Structures are given as C-alpha cells and as structure tokens.
Amino acid sequence: xxxxxxxxxxxxxxxxxxxxxxxxxxxxxxxxxxxxxxxxxxxxxxxxxxxxxxxxxxxxxxxxxxxxxxxxxxxxxxxxxxxxxxxxxxxxxxxxxxxxxxxxxxxxxx
Amino acid sequence: xxxxxxxxxxxxxxxxxxxxxxxxxxxxxxxxxxxxxxxxxxxxxxxxxxxxxxxxxxxxxxxxxxxxxxxxxxxxxxxxxxxxxxxxxxxxxxxxxxxxxxxxxxxxxxxxx
Numbered sequence: 001x002x003x004x005x006x007x008x009x010x011x012x013x014x015x016x017x018x019x020x021x022x023x024x025x026x027x028x029x030x031x032x033x034x035x036x037x038x039x040x041x042x043x044x045x046x047x048x049x050x051x052x053x054x055x056x057x058x059x060x061x062x063x064x065x066x067x068x069x070x071x072x073x074x075x076x077x078x079x080x081x082x083x084x085x086x087x088x089x090x091x092x093x094x095x096x097x098x099x100x101x102x103x104x105x106x107x108x109x110x
Numbered sequence: 111x112x113x114x115x116x117x118x119x120x121x122x123x124x125x126x127x128x129x130x131x132x133x134x135x136x137x138x139x140x141x142x143x144x145x146x147x148x149x150x151x152x153x154x155x156x157x158x159x160x161x162x163x164x165x166x167x168x169x170x171x172x173x174x175x176x177x178x179x180x181x182x183x184x185x186x187x188x189x190x191x192x193x194x195x196x197x198x199x200x201x202x203x204x205x206x207x208x209x210x211x212x213x214x215x216x217x218x219x220x221x222x223x
Contacts, residue, residue, distance in 0.1 A: 032209035043200055043214040044154075051209060088154070092210045096142050096161060102153035 003027065004091050006101035013108055019076040021104050023089030026070065032092035033065055033072045038103065039085045048074060079108045112137035116201050116215035124223055129174075129188040131218050133201030136182065141203040143184040144212060145176055148198040160184060161206060196222045 005024045013019045021035075032051050036044035050056045050063040050072065062075040072091075076083055086103040093099055113136045123129060135141050145157040156169045158176035166176050173192060177185045184201055198219050202212040 032211070034211055041219075043217045046211055046213060049209065049211055090212075092208070096204070096206075096210050097144075097156065097159060098210060098212055100154045 003093070003099045004089055004101040006087075006089050006104045008102060009105040010107045011104055013079050013106070015079060015081060015108055015110050017079050017108075019079045019083065019106055019108070021074040021076075021087050021089075021106065023072045023074075023091075023101055024070055025072070025089075025091045025093075025099070027091070027093040027099075028067075028070065030067075030070075030091045030093050033063070034090040034092075034098065035061075035063060035072075035074045036088040036090060036100075037085045038088060044088055076106075079106075081108050081110055084108050112203070112213065114201060114203055114213060114215040116199075116218055118218060119216065120219045120221075122221045122223060123191050125193055126190045129186070129191055129195070129220070131186040131199055131201075131220075133184040133186075133215055134182055135203045138182070138203070138205070140181060140206050142206055142210070143178060144202040144204070145184065145186050146200040146202065148200060150197070154200070158186070191222045193222050196220055 035048040037047050038044040048063040050065045056063045060077045064073045086105045088103045089101040090098040115134050144159045146154045160178045200217045201215040204210045204212045
C-alpha cells in the first residue's frame with residue numbers, strides 16, 4: 001500500500017464547475033497535510049495547508065481533512081482553465097520530511 | 111521574505127560527465143533542505159535532505175551525493191552521470207520545526223545524452 005495515494009486522472013471539468021481532488025494516506029499519526037499545484041515544466045507551488053479535521057477555505061480553494069477516514073481533499077470552486085495543472089497531496093508523518101502522492105492531473109475546459 | 115534559488119535552469123550533459131547543481135536559500139536561518147528528482151510524468155523522489163551544515167541523509171543509494179557547506183547552501187553532485195539520471199531536479203526548504211511545509215526552487219532540468 002502506498003503511503004499517500006491519489007488518482008492520477010486526468011480529471012476533466014468544465015469551466016465554472018467544482019473540481020474535487022482526493023487523497024488518502026496510510027499513517028494514522030500524520031499531522032500536517034498540504035496541497036501543491038504543479039504546472040507542466042514548473043516546480044510545485046504550495047497552495048493549501050491543513051492541520052485539523054474539518055474545512056479550511058482560501059479564496060476558491062477549500063481543503064477538507066478527515067483523520068478518522070485518513071482522507072484529505074481539495075475543492076476548487078469556479079474552476080478556470082488556468083487551474084489546469086497537476087495537484088500533489090503531501091503528508092507529514094511525524095518526521096521532518098513530506099510524503100508526496102504522485103499527483104492528479106486536472107484539466108479545465110472552456 | 112524567503113527566496114530559494116537553483117542553477118542552472120537547464121543542463122545537457124554526456125554520460126560519464128560530472129554534475130554539480132547548486133541551491134541557495136535567502137531570508138531564513140538553519141532551514142531544512144531537500145533534493146528531489148522528478149522523472150518525466152512521474153512523482154517526486156526524495157534524494158537527500160539536510161537538517162544542518164554537514165548533516166546529510168540519503169534516501170536512495172545511487173551515484174549521486176549531496177553536501178551542505180554553508181547554512182543556506184545545498185549542492186547535488188555526481189562524479190559520472192548515467193542516462194537514468196535525466197530528470198527535473200528540485201531543491202526545497204522548510205523551517206527546522208514543524209509542520210515542515212516545503213517551498214520549492216524553480217528546478218534544474220537535466221538531460222543526460
């Protein structure tokens with residue numbers, strides 16, 4: 001079992017729709033959770049951090065964490081073509097390292 | 111604010127040649143530093159990380175090595191490149207205390223021919 005799992009996609013959504021990206025993790029002791037956005041040919045960019053159960057909103061982005069189900073998600077409201085990228089989920093498992101998922105490719109079409 | 115630099119941006123090297131990639135961080139002290147490699151269409155592979163000067167942890171045994179000669183400088187090296195070393199090399203930093211969110215540099219795209 002992979003430590004951090006994501007569906008590779010592509011996830012295709014029309015412009016203006018909500019994109020829902022999901023991530024599961026295996027270590028119940030994980031404490032910090034992050035979402036990165038990576039455009040093709042570019043380095044990953046941190047877009048959301050979440051540390052406690054529930055929702056955290058930042059503009060069009062909402063991160064959701066459910067530690068009991070070992071599940072973290074990212075919602076993107078009013079999706080735009082500029083949101084088309086690969087989204088990486090990362091988890092801190094009580095060390096000074098992050099475990100990254102392999103990413104979900106999101107395509108937003110006009 | 112903190113800034114992370116990597117150079118060169120792109121590099122084409124023949125098989126068997128040496129490699130030196132450099133990463134520097136500005137605006138913070140005693141950061142944790144990380145080297146990753148991302149092969150085409152693949153996920154991030156952690157190669158090395160460092161929690162202080164001269165302290166290097168290797169995640170993957172291979173022909174690469176890393177050094178941290180100064181607090182905010184991290185160097186990735188190889189004596190002889192292999193074709194399989196091609197990829198996108200990323201340096202990242204985090205604070206030396208939790209939650210360890212990492213910030214990436216712009217990366218170096220290495221092609222070994």
